[in-house]
Structure formats: C-alpha cells, structure tokens
Amino acid sequence: MSYLTPLPESSWDSVKSRHLLNRAGFGIPYSRSNELVRMGLSKAVSAFVDVQAVEDNFTDPSWVQEKFDADAIAMAAKLLGKDEGENLMKQARQEERQQIHQLQFWWLKRMTQTKRPLQEKMALFWHGHFATSAQKIKNASANYHLNQIFRKNGMGNFKTLVTQVGQSPAMLRYLDNMQNVKGKPNENWARELMELFTLGIGNYTEQDIKEAARAFTGWTQRNGEFFNNVRQHDFGPKTFLGRTGNFDGNQIIDILFEQKAVSEFLPKKLWEFFVHEEPSPALVAELSQVFRENQFEIAPLLRAIFLSNAFYSASAMKNQIKSPIQLLLGLFDGLELDFLNSSEEEEKQIRGRLLQLAMRQLGQELFFPPNVKGWPGNRAWINTNTILIRYNLSAFLVNGVQPQNPRRLELDEMIDSAEQERMNRRFEKIQNRAPFNAMAFFAPYEGFTLGEVIDFLTDRFLGQNLDHEQRNMLIQAFQVGSETTVLSLQSIPERHLRSVIHLTLSLAEYQLC
C-alpha cells in the first residue's frame, strides 16, 4: 500500500481539515473545520464515516404518509363526467408536480441541517450513479422511496444496494423493467446495470445483456412496492458471463459480483467523485483491494480514502469544481442566510421557484438528472453560460439584483400561462429584497483592520490565500482607507460592505473546493 497509507496524525492541520469538510461533506458549516482540527485525523474521519453514532431526526415530507395513488385518481376521473374528470386529472398532475418540488426543497433542507453530511453526499452520489428522473417518474413517492434507499443504504453493502435499487419502483419504471416480460424482453435495465452501475463497458457482451434481461423478467412493481411476477418470468436456461443456469435477477447480481471489474468500477468512480480525476491503475488496484477485502462494504472504503496520504496530496487539494448543489449550500452557509426558511409563505414559494431555476440553469436539478448517466461533474459544470450564472447567483443573494428577467420563470411548459403570470407578479414584489444582511454579517469584524477583515473573509469563503494584488483590490472595495484602517461600521455605506462580499464571491477561486 502506498497511495492509501494513512496520513500521519502529526500532519493534520486546518488546511486538511477544511479539505475533508469540503469533500466528505458539503463544506458546511464552514466553522466545523476548527472542531475537526482539534479532533485529530482519525476522529475527524470517523465523525463523517461512522454515521450510526450520530443522531439524525428529520421529518418526512407531509404527503408521504398519504399515499398518492395516481391509478386510483385516473379511475375516479373516468367515472366522473368529462369536465370534472379532466379537472381532477389536471389537479392531480399539478399536485404531483408540487410534491416533486417539495421533495427538492426537503432534500436541500436536509443537506443544510444534517449531522451526517457524508450520508447526504453519498445519497447525492448515488442519485447521479443510479440516475432516474422525475421527468419520467412523475410519482413523488417513488422518487422519495429511491432517495431513502440511497440515504439509508448508501454507505452499506454495494451488492445489497444494487438489488434494492433494482427492485425500487422508480428504477423498475425508469429503465423499463416493468415491460421486460417472458417472450418480449426489454434490455434497458440489464444494459445499464452492467454498463453504468457495476462493471463498465468492455466487461460483458451484447449477448450477456440479452441473457441477463431474460433473467430479470417478472421484476415489476405493484401498489408502489416491488413485486416478483413469476407468471411473466422466463424460467429457461441462460448463459451469462460464462456461467449457465436458470438464473433469475438475484443470481445475475450474484454472478456480477464475482467479476473482477466490479471491485474496480465503483471504487474508481468514488475516487473521481471525492478526490481527483483519472486515478492511476495502481491506485485503483489498491482501492479495489480494500473494497474486496471488505466484501463490497462502502463505509470502510470511504474511511480508507479519507485517511489516505493520496487524499491529502497537493494534486487533490482545491482542484475540484463545486457542484451546483454544493455551491448553493455553501453560499447559504457562508452568507448566513436561512434561505430555505421564510416566515412569509409567498416569499417561501418564490424562493423555492428561484432555487429550482438556479439548479436548472446551473445544470444540477435534484431529481432531474439529464439522462441515465447522471452528472459527469467537475469541468463539465462550467461553460460560458453556467460560469456567469454562478457569479451572478451571488449578485442576487448579496445585492438582490436579478440574474435574469423574472418573466422567464418558465420552469415547466405544462404550467399554464395564467399561473406563470401570477408567479411573475409575485416575484416582482419581492425583487431587490436582498437576502443578505450586511450589517449583521460584519458586526463581529468591527474593530479589526481592513487587512485583517479581508484575511478572515478569504479564509472563511475561499480557504486559501489570495495574491497581493487580489487582496489589495478587496481592501480597496471598502473605499475607506487602506489595510491598516480599522473597520467601523458606522462610517461605511452598506453598499460597500456588500461589494466586498460580492467581489470575494466573484473570484474564480470560490468555485473550487
């Protein structure tokens, strides 16, 4: 072992604890880094990995208990007259959309408040890995159910997770396994299971896919739960990855986990997600050894990663571009915004829509991965358009300035134009009410010199030093003096305070973690 040799405790410092906070979690709250330094490396990693030791109370979305039965509603609609039936269906569709929207909000809140950040970050990883989209799976319960699998089992056993995901209603429907029946096999699930979820291209043949598809026939769902419909199952013999037998879905998964590729595929992907791109074959070999020795348990692998020298090497630090979700969460935390809670119902609704728009424009809308490959991440987040949106997000949060014409809240082409107009008018009412409270934010910095304040801010937001020129420009943004001038909030216009923050957040460095 060389890459995965643990970092010595003596090397543990605040730069490394910050790095752990940013990668094993979402970098929030930023102040946690100090606590992690005091704990020492081993305890700090344990604080993330050993989730069972941490309490986690969070309420489910309210409607989860009331099982929303789309089929029953469809039947009722048929029984009602034409107009009432049509209205009921329209209401049902709107209700479903609302629930998905609430689910997005719920998950964001969870990520903000959780005491188990690694569990939520893994849930997000799995959401991109075992991707399904609410565009196709309109039922919010199905989306919620799969999300809970990612949360509850996302750091457990990978093989068990694969089975649970494969049997979840959302995945059964998304990859068409409900249409996969004896005599008329549908290969979609079998293909992606091998190509994207467990082995990777090149480790199976097209024939293997066909045979596996036959083995999975009958796996379907009924009333929102997995149902093994043996009447639709093809019981005949299959030859799969060199083995022959009357395999069913479970046995296909068994055989998959006998392959060498399965011990490499996921560890490599996890390394790329948490550390850096293109790990060397030698590193992947070390990771896969850990994975195999732990019978495909994910938590030990994560522990090994977060303890390793390689994780804390220079090539791993500050070289990742924050995902849109991490960017949003970091902005709320860094700016001390309780953005997801609002006393005014209308403001809450508008903020919800804005978040949806932001996620969409940045390229990562929860529950709507663009396709079954999920989100490639890192540099793929960045192009001419998205980089401006990232910078302008802070303009909005800090200054209340709209990044886009509010007329364009066309989030869903199914929303009728009347509803859209109502949204836009409501939006205009809260426009220019900046969420950020500059005076409250700067209060603790009163009495320090501007130079010291800028140093605090760069540490807080960027976790790294700026060069002399950049530091100077930020000091100048106060427009009151020089680096030795003492900060006195009474004598600085609030808009200058906002400028300082806005410019700090407009540094490319802020996009890194």
Add this chain to the structure above:
Amino acid sequence: MNERKTLYTRRDFFQTAFVVGAGVALPSFLSRPFVYADPEKTPIPGFPDDRILVMVQLSGGNDGLNTVVPYKNDDYYRARSQVLGLQKNQLTPLNDQLALHQSLEPFKKLYEEGKLAIINGVGYPNPNRSHFRSMDIWHTASDSEQYLHEGWIGRYLDCGCTSLPQNVCGVNIGPKLPLAFEGKLDRGVSFDNPTQFKWIEGAQGQADQQTTFRQLNKVGQTLSSANSTLDYLRTTTANAMVSSDQVVQVGKQKRVTEGYEGNRLGRDLKIVADLIIGRLPTRIYYVSFGGFDTHANQPNPHANLLKELGQSLTTFYNDLKKNNRSQEVLIVTFSEFGRRVRENGSRGTDHGTAGPMFILGDSVQAGFQTPYPSLTDLDRGGDLKFNVDFRSVYASILEDWFKTDSTKILGRSFLKLPVLNAR
C-alpha cells in the same frame, strides 16, 4: 459617469492580442491571430458568413391539422365535427385545397410573395408522444429508440468552426441552452436579455466593478497558477467576458422598430432582430414559444397562439427586410409533434404525430413542398402517418443553406427537400 472603459471591447481585445505572449488567460479563439481586415464584419471561419438560421420552437405539440387546414376534405370535418372544425370564415385559403388558420392571415402575403414554404406531415418513424422525449428526438436528430446527448446544432457548431472557436456562434433567447446546442465545444450562449448577459455588478450603478472583477480573475493576464482547474475557470471567465462584451455592446444599441407586440414571441424575435442587425457574429438563433399543449378547450388558446406566431414572425421578417438583412436569414418553425386527428371529448386534442413546418426567407422555394398527410390512412394509434422525416429538413438546411456535409452531423444521409433556392 465613470470614464474608465472596460479593456475588453471587441476591438480593444483584438488589438491587445497581438502584443501578449503565450500562456495567457485569453479567450481561446485568440490563440491564432485575427486576419480579417474589417472587424465589423467578423465572420467565423468555417461558417459561411452571409447566412443565419433562426429556429422557432413551438412547445407543447402544435395542432397541425388546425394550422394548415385541408378545408376541402370531408374527413377533416368528420374528425373535427363537434367544435374544432374550422369553418370558411375562420380560414385563410392559400389554394383550393389548403388554408391557414385565420390567425395566420399575415402569412398569406408572404406566401404570395414567394417567401414562405410549408412542409406538411413532418415526423419520424415510431413516433414518441411524450413531450420531453419527442422534443429530445428533434433536438438530437436521433432515431426514436436512440438516446443521444448532443444536439444537431451543437454538432454543426463543433464541425463547422474549424479553427477559431467562438462562444456566440449560437444564441438561445431564454435561461438555458437547449439540448439542441449541446456539443463537445462551448459554442453557444443563452440569455433572456442581451444587456444582462454579463457579470452583474452591485445594485447602484457600480460599473467600475467590472474592471475590478476582471482584474481579480486575471482576465487578459498571463496564467501563472499551478492549478489547472483554476486556470480553466479563469479561461472560461475570460471567454465569457468576450462573449458578454460582444452581446452587451450590440444589445445596447437602440433601434426604432414598429410592429412588435409586447407578447413573448414578439419580444424574443425583436431581440434576435436587434442582434442580427447589430451584427453580432452569430450564425444560429433559437427561440421557444410554449403553450401549444391544447388538450382541452382548444379554440381560443390555439387561435391566440397562432395569432402571436403569425404577427411576430411577419414583423420580424419585415424588420429584417427593411434593414437589408432578410436575404441572409432563414426562419424555421417546428413543434415536437402534431396532435390527433379526431378531437377528444374536452373540446381539444391529444398528442399526435406528424405536423407542419414553416420555412420563411428570401431564398426559399415557396409553396407546399410535400403532400398533406392522409386523413384516412392512419397509423395504428389513429394518428397521421408522416411524409417527411424531420431530419430531411435538417439535411436541407445543413446542405443547401449552410453548405456543409449533413451526414456527419445527422449520423447518416437523409433525402433533402427542395426548400431552398441554390445560392
């Protein structure tokens, strides 16, 4: 008023480019020196510089049967016997077989002047009746069972631009680049409002911050960080600044226009006209216009949408003509599918298959390009069978308008339609 100009107006940038050395956070297109004498008429190498495409997407599934109406066909009135059949006083006949919905009356003049081509029955094999899926198919030019992640416009922009990448090759009016623009290279920008396509400074006219922002991010300076990801962010920022300057500069020009109504499509097309006439070096513009999913109570909404379409497109075309640019512009409308032949029980129509496309411009072969789909020989679902694969229309645009090899972009060869005059 702050006199400090931002360094990076397009002209300035090009001039400074010649004195800067290697490894600079310059937008990537300046890695080779510019050779064009007239910076006002900067074409993009690899693209013909005298032609522009404007795609107008009608989202929701436009009811083609009530847009281009076979008003002499009894089957039409039988299928639309309750509410939706359009009577003589609701139609604008174009010939003795086909009429336009009355709301599209402004198109009649364009038709008679030879500026309008109408392609009937455009669709594709094994049509998909889901909005998202079918729209993705149109955007990626895929087969019905294929899932492609790059768009046909993105692929064209990747292929066409051989040497100098330009972020404003393509422009979408809206918050997000559509799938049609996805490609390997960063070749399109998206905005609602050209003057807002920039790094937005603080609320109270803090224009001087623009300079600070650029200096903080080393725009135009030598890259000396050891962090390649940071360099990538800075280079993209620099590219964004060049695109932004181009767009904002053109967007700020005030133009007197008339005829554009305050509706969505009118507003968006006016922006496109401003940008074309202001000489933004963009080759492909894209606008979307939604609300066509008329499952219930179709007559009024559909009439209003078509009115907006007819009025806005005609105003747009006339605006370009008045400014001597209409020869260079080709306008194409499409929808992700048409609707069912038979009206449903809610005074509307459900998702269908084939539908019409309008092609507008000085260079079109006017008139009806294809026969109207049969109203009796329907597919198993009771929907129209298509006459023309939409990729044939794309192929015609790519080959006859953009003079490029469509096979590379569409994946295979599609029979062209004679929609364009040779030019």
